[in-house]
Amino acid sequence: MKKLLIKEGRVIDPVNGVDEQLDILIAEGEVVQIAAQIEDQEAEIIEANNKVVTPGLIDMHAHFREPGFEHKETIKTGSESAVAGGFTSVACMPNTDPVVDNASVVESILNRAAEAKVNLFPIGSITKDLAGEELAEIGFMRKSGIVAISDDGETVMNSQLMKSALEYVQAFDLPVITHCEDQSLVGEGVVNEGYYSTVTGLEPIPAVAEDIIVARDIKLAELTNTHLHIAHVSTKGAVELIKAAKQRGVSVTAEVTPHHLALTDEAITTFDTSTKVNPPLRSAEDVAALKEALAEGTIDAIATDHAPHAWEEKDVGYDNAPFGISGLETALSVLITELVQPGLLSWSQLVEKLTVKPADILGLDKGRLEVGAVADVTVIDPEFEYTVDVDKFYSKGKNSPFAGRTLTGKAVTTIVDGELVMKDGQVL
Amino acid sequence: MSFNRRRLLGLEELTGEEIDLILNTAESMKEIFTRQVKKVPTLRGKTIINLFYEPSTRTKSSFDLAGKRLSADMMSLSISMSSVVKGESLVDTAKTLEAMGAEAVIIRHGIPGTPKLLAETIDAAVLNAGDGAHEHPTQGLLDMYTIREKRGKIAGETVLIVGDIKHSRVAKSNIWGLKKLGAEVRVAGPPTLIPPEIEKMGVEVYYDLEEALVGVDVVNILRIQLERQEGGFLPSLREYTELYGMNQERLQLANDGVTVMHPGPMNRGIEIAPEVAYGEESVITDQIPNGVAVRMALLYLLTGGEQIEETTN
Numbered sequence: 001m002k003k004l005l006i007k008e009g010r011v012i013d014p015v016n017g018v019d020e021q022l023d024i025l026i027a028e029g030e031v032v033q034i035a036a037q038i039e040d041q042e043a044e045i046i047e048a049n050n051k052v053v054t055p056g057l058i059d060m061h062a063h064f065r066e067p068g069f070e071h072k073e074t075i076k077t078g079s080e081s082a083v084a085g086g087f088t089s090v091a092c093m094p095n096t097d098p099v100v101d102n103a104s105v106v107e108s109i110l111n112r113a114a115e116a117k118v119n120l121f122p123i124g125s126i127t128k129d130l131a132g133e134e135l136a137e138i139g140f141m142r143k144s145g146i147v148a149i150s151d152d153g154e155t156v157m158n159s160q161l162m163k164s165a166l167e168y169v170q171a172f173d174l175p176v177i178t179h180c181e182d183q184s185l186v187g188e189g190v191v192n193e194g195y196y197s198t199v200t201g202l203e204p205i206p207a208v209a210e211d212i213i214v215a216r217d218i219k220l221a222e223l224t225n226t227h228l229h230i231a232h233v234s235t236k237g238a239v240e241l242i243k244a245a246k247q248r249g250v251s252v253t254a255e256v257t258p259h260h261l262a263l264t265d266e267a268i269t270t271f272d273t274s275t276k277v278n279p280p281l282r283s284a285e286d287v288a289a290l291k292e293a294l295a296e297g298t299i300d301a302i303a304t305d306h307a308p309h310a311w312e313e314k315d316v317g318y319d320n321a322p323f324g325i326s327g328l329e330t331a332l333s334v335l336i337t338e339l340v341q342p343g344l345l346s347w348s349q350l351v352e353k354l355t356v357k358p359a360d361i362l363g364l365d366k367g368r369l370e371v372g373a374v375a376d377v378t379v380i381d382p383e384f385e386y387t388v389d390v391d392k393f394y395s396k397g398k399n400s401p402f403a404g405r406t407l408t409g410k411a412v413t414t415i416v417d418g419e420l421v422m423k424d425g426q427v428l
Numbered sequence: 429m430s431f432n433r434r435r436l437l438g439l440e441e442l443t444g445e446e447i448d449l450i451l452n453t454a455e456s457m458k459e460i461f462t463r464q465v466k467k468v469p470t471l472r473g474k475t476i477i478n479l480f481y482e483p484s485t486r487t488k489s490s491f492d493l494a495g496k497r498l499s500a501d502m503m504s505l506s507i508s509m510s511s512v513v514k515g516e517s518l519v520d521t522a523k524t525l526e527a528m529g530a531e532a533v534i535i536r537h538g539i540p541g542t543p544k545l546l547a548e549t550i551d552a553a554v555l556n557a558g559d560g561a562h563e564h565p566t567q568g569l570l571d572m573y574t575i576r577e578k579r580g581k582i583a584g585e586t587v588l589i590v591g592d593i594k595h596s597r598v599a600k601s602n603i604w605g606l607k608k609l610g611a612e613v614r615v616a617g618p619p620t621l622i623p624p625e626i627e628k629m630g631v632e633v634y635y636d637l638e639e640a641l642v643g644v645d646v647v648n649i650l651r652i653q654l655e656r657q658e659g660g661f662l663p664s665l666r667e668y669t670e671l672y673g674m675n676q677e678r679l680q681l682a683n684d685g686v687t688v689m690h691p692g693p694m695n696r697g698i699e700i701a702p703e704v705a706y707g708e709e710s711v712i713t714d715q716i717p718n719g720v721a722v723r724m725a726l727l728y729l730l731t732g733g734e735q736i737e738e739t740t741n
Contacts, residue, residue: 193624194624194625195624195625195626195628197623197624198623198624198625198626198629199440199562199600199629200540200541200562201540201559201560201561201562201563201597201600202540202541202560202561202562204623204624271540271541271544271545312517315517315519316517316518316519316545317518317537317539317541317542317545318539318540318541319538319539319540319560320539
């Protein structure tokens with residue numbers, strides 16, 4: 001394996017409190033030296049002058065669709081999409097076909113992922129077939145390598161079963177990731193309830209549908225003393241509940257997506273089905289609360305909820321389109337443009353929420369730039385300005401509400417396990 | 429002014445001037461109804477398609493008649509939603525119709541935004557004949573035409589819309605249009621059927637019908653659907669009639685000479701008492717020919733038809 005030398009980049013490593021111009025030498029898949037001036041004749045030089053160098057980005061919430069929905073995405077295309085967006089590790093949700101509810105599906109995914117460019121970490125389901133009726137074989141799946149359990153896309157509506165799941169995982173030290181929506185309040189809903197559901201006539205989902213389950217699951221986590229992670233927080237009410245729970249010392253963490261931070265429900269007035277996502281885009285008040293919660297640490301991590309769909313599935317009436325946004329290739333740019341540039345988040349905070357925070361939640365030994373660490377590194381050009389062209393996505397999913405938007409900041413180099421996998425936006 | 433649109437998706441997107449132009453054009457169209465031969469060659473040789481994904485009798489036949497009175501070749505396609513599930517997508521259907529040479533497509537669909545999807549897919553003119561709970565612009569325009577015809581003006585009139593505002597595209601189009609022409613608009617209905625933040629559209633909300641009626645010049649009564657009971661919005665239609673049904677006694681609370689409208693089809697005895705429906709204040713039967721006139725005006729304006737001939741007899 002060729003040595004790599006990243007020269008003159010602004011190295012940001014929140015864990016070690018580093019934010020300065022340094023060189024990084026990588027050999028045999030590891031970081032071997034970090035210093036002001038490194039010379040190495042054998043190494044391939046990566047010029048990082050005026051660039052930001054960070055631990056490889058980690059997306060703790062994505063959908064690679066394989067097995068079962070390869071027309072939407074595969075492990076190969078999803079991985080390419082990830083590294084194109086600067087991500088070196090991705091945790092994949094279990095709503096495949098078959099569902100990741102037993103060890104053999106976990107193993108088959110990990111076998112397929114061995115050839116992928118990105119580090120892939122499967123998440124197992126909480127219940128068999130995501131049906132919310134019986135627990136999945138969490139212990140077997142843990143042995144095979146899952147990093148968390150979740151019925152993402154579905155809420156375990158049976159509170160007794162959710163309590164049971166939180167109790168059962170204590171034997172394995174796995175976080176339980178919960179998708180919070182009271183199904184009876186969601187009904188046939190497709191958008192956030194408010195002024196824009198009124199004027200568009202689209203069926204509403206009230207914000208309290210999320211708040212109610214967040215409150216329930218926090219109470220259950222408090223009772224069982226289990227690590228609960230709340231997926232894609234989208235409401236002000238949920239933020240307040242999480243904040244209060246953290247103050248009480250409950251073991252709860254939370255993530256937010258770039259689209260819930262960057263867009264409000266006003267976007268639905270275009271009837272563009274790429275704005276149809278679950279949970280729905282919320283009000284300006286919710287978005288303001290999410291940004292504040294992220295900055296103050298109530299929300300720990302940022303995750304894409306990358307949910308690619310085939311073009312023909314989204315090119316239909318709003319009600320008939322599936323929920324989801326293809327997010328891996330725009331996430332970083334959206335976050336730099338919407339949070340770092342306006343000064344809502346420092347670079348160090350952004351990097352923390354995309355690296356060490358998700359790593360710690362999932363129990364991964366990643367998210368640090370230090371000698372001896374696995375060489376997962378992302379180089380970002382903070383000034384790079386471009387217009388989003390979904391046709392150039394590596395992902396099969398072109399369903400992006402950011403299509404045509406001009407964004408600033410982009411990953412230009414991605415290194416996974418010491419190997420250069422993306423350079424100048426091109427996946428190698 | 430001229431009308432440069434190739435599509436009408438709703439009244440939200442129109443200016444007050446554009447609405448005036450449509451209503452004035454409709455007035456010329458209505459004049460044709462008084463002729464012995466109620467037909468002009470304006471859209472001769474043009475093909476217009478009625479694409480209805482929801483059952484409809486009055487709107488579809490009104491468009492059909494409007495097109496025929498302008499000499500267009502009218503074709504109606506009624507597609508049940510169940511066949512859509514197995515069959516081709518709307519986008520493919522639309523492209524097929526355009527390839528057949530349609531100059532305009534009139535679409536009714538249960539999903540909000542579908543006319544916009546259609547307009548983004550084809551070059552033909554697109555006219556929304558009702559999309560879910562979003563808009564029903566031709567109904568809004570015919571209601572406004574009727575108010576103007578009956579009362580001489582729209583600006584300054586106080587209009588009350590009663591009933592299931594939440595699920596009503598008619599209410600939405602009426603509110604947008606009436607507000608643009610300077611009317612005051614109130615809505616009244618059970619709180620479960622008033623959608624959130626509708627005040628931001630510039631209307632006053634009432635849960636008490638009798639309170640709402642005081643000082644009103646026009647009452648537009650919406651049809652109440654039986655399904656609302658099953659959806660948990662209403663305990664019973666009997667109770668709805670008790671609280672929100674329009675009867676002669678309640679109507680006395682409105683201004684003298686109040687105008688009563690209903691987009692139809694009516695549930696007589698439920699949201700409207702028979703004596704109100706056919707009382708002297710009612711313009712419900714006038715709404716029907718006005719609907720044809722407004723739709724003629726829109727087909728003409730959207731497809732850029734030739735000049736209307738002056739009366740020759």
